[in-house]
Amino acid sequence: MGICWFNRLYQECFAVHNRTKSALKVIFEVDKEISNHLKILPKTGFVQAESRLLAQVKLLPKLSLPDDLSDFCDPDNSHSHAESENESCLSKLSYDSLTGVLQVPVTVHVVGQANKLQLIVDAVITTTDLVLSPNPINFGFAEIHETVVTRLLITNNSLLPQNFGIVELPEFVDIQPNDGFGVILGKETIELEVLFQPKKAKEYHFVLVCKSGIGRIFTTECTGVGVYSPLSLSTNQLYFNPTPISESNTSNLKIHSHHTSANPFTHVQPCIGTDTKPVPVGPRAFELQVIKATITNSYGLIAEDNLSNDLLESILSNLISFYPATGTLKPGESQQINIRFSPCLNKQCIQREASRLCDIDKQKRKKEQSLVNEEDKTVKLNKANQPVSKAGQITPAKKDKIADKKTLKIPDEKTTSETDTFILPTDPDSINEGSVEYTKGFNSLLTYYPYYPPTFFSNRNESEEVEFSQPLTEANELSVIKLGEYTWPGVHVVYRVACFVGDGPGSDTAAKPSPTYKKENTLFFELICPIIRPALLIESNKNYNQLDFGAICAGQRNIRILTVKNISPYSLKLKPKPLNPVGAFEIIQFKESIKSREICSLSFAFTPNPKQTYCTEIFTLDAYPIDNKVTRINVNEFCPIHVKFSGICVTPIVELIDPPELASIPYSLQKTEQQSLTSNLKQTTHYLNFGYILLGGFIERQITLYNPTNITLNFQIQIDENQTGGSRNLNGLPVFMVLPNQGKIKPGTFLLYVVFRIIVTSFTNKRKCTTPLKCEC
16 A cells, blocks of 8 residues: 555555356455454455456544554564464554554455455555644744844654645744745755744734645744844844955944934834833943854864864954944944954964974975985995906905995994984974964965865975865865855854943943843844955065065165965956055066966065155055956955055164264354355254364374164265365365275164374465364265
8 A cells, every 4th residue: 555644545456356157255354443444345245257356445544543553563563473474474463653564454255165365455654744843932032123033843754755835924924945835855854944023012922834735734833022122233244255364354334322212102112022111211332242153164263173162152253353342322323333354374273284394394304315325325335346446456355345344334324224214293382483484384274275285295296286276075165155256265254243232321441340231132243254265375574464674764765575476276467556656665566467376576665755754554465367257246355465564764863972172063053154054064063173283293083973773874974075164285185084984883882983183284374274074874
């Protein structure tokens, strides 16, 4: 009979053949315990000579079948004795309540004959029940602007597939997928999502009705409370643009306080369910907190694999920040919340990768050293086997002894090198952040993120190109993000954030106690944050996203080169954002396109002016696939990298350590005739007095130059060409000499001694030789 449902009619026919020359009367008989469920029609009949009689089996298993056949229920229904006692089993009624297997013996009596015919009617009886769980369903408190989602499990206890549908849904309830309709296989459990979105603040009681394909009805009761909170959110779901690792992305939402009036006739009053207690108009405190975080693939972001949900959520919560996270809103006010998502690689993961690379380098160096040693041994053997010249010819006996000694030494050396094969693993904790090894580990993780880096062997060909794109397998399905027509390596992080709402002003400082928040008024929103592998990798500096130009003097120019590598599986088009046209930084050399795994260099210059002391600017470089199919996605930036440029403009200053003969006059106190000097001399003027000098004599004075800045200064001391009085004698030679007249002064406390010498060869009139001290740097 096959598989049969309860309370369903199943019919089958069998034939009784008469091989005699006369008609025969037959009687069909079944056990009376099964007579309410199985019948044979007709009960009595005649089989004509050399003909047959068709009998009909009508099976209508009722729900009382297990109770009616309780005496015949035997889980161990003689299966182990089926081969030895087959004939006895044929005449025995049996029913297995666990498997539903029913065996009914049918006896055919022939009137006038002692022999009787027997046959077995086999059927598997199965239920038509569908089980809904949980039952009942409690949605809890739901804000009228939000949707609460719960899971509904439907289990088919039958062995046969069944059609089902959730019907007569109220307007505030939705079922997904397929609006609650589908087919469920035998012994299968499927999961549906029940979406509850209340329209008003009241208590809800309703019933979910599930109807099967054969007309059976199964129900589950549902309850929920609609809440109208005094605060509201601008959105309940935010989808961030794909964020490359080690970069950041921002988004925002608004929190609004709409409870401005206590008049129930003009304004809908906030309430919880049917509670009509008036809510006072006043300030409302709020606080944002991540209550749940999930990630599709945590490799590279989290060091441990098997973490509890609490620890995993705590680590993922560090990647997201809210500003402000707490605050107070007065009636009618709104507050914009800036949300910043900054994914970064875990330090322990970087150290482990750096340790692995160090061990690989050790193995490679050891193998190279063993190859060098083998080459040296081969050279020694070749030299030993070469014939000696006639001048230094030795006897054959000595040759044999020398060869024997050499052959004895070589196995000892080989044995020593073979035993010394153990390499001590590198401790990951010993690799400091900012070191060369740490940078290599960081670049390796970033190159293959979110997959594990491939295993490198010592016999690997260094020139072999590494495939950065891995095939899309079942294991990597959760590590791929669809961007337009491209599959980009990445993962998804989903945050569920709660906005707690309380009456009264919030606490401004940690010392003040926080207000009491009502859990019924809590608002929820979801953040979906894709993390992708960056398209470009910066290889030129240890600090991944910083480029320091150092400190230079105004008017000088410093050039830095930024080396980037394309670690994406596509050829990219580079598009930089313009720098500040009046700033101190400029782009010198730039490449518009870069192939996969290609390395290119970008040149930048730092040319500050005296008005720019500390210079900083963010350089943004976008990368797009060349065919540009991803522009169909509405994103402003695709795989950008941000590099912070910084530089310091130092005004050159040289201080003079005053000797007793050096007099300093500020510019404001100088005489009018001295104020006509050039602009670069309109500073404090120093006068060095050499006193009276005899004809043909000379005198020296020492002045110490001090560099108080943090950079090295180039200086040059020269006689002012525009000075009118007595700086030259009659022979046209300079009277004042300076040694040294140029050089460098290192930063800090380094002192430079300068010797001023005056030589007077001849003069006929009493002339006073004077010159101001001029120092250029």
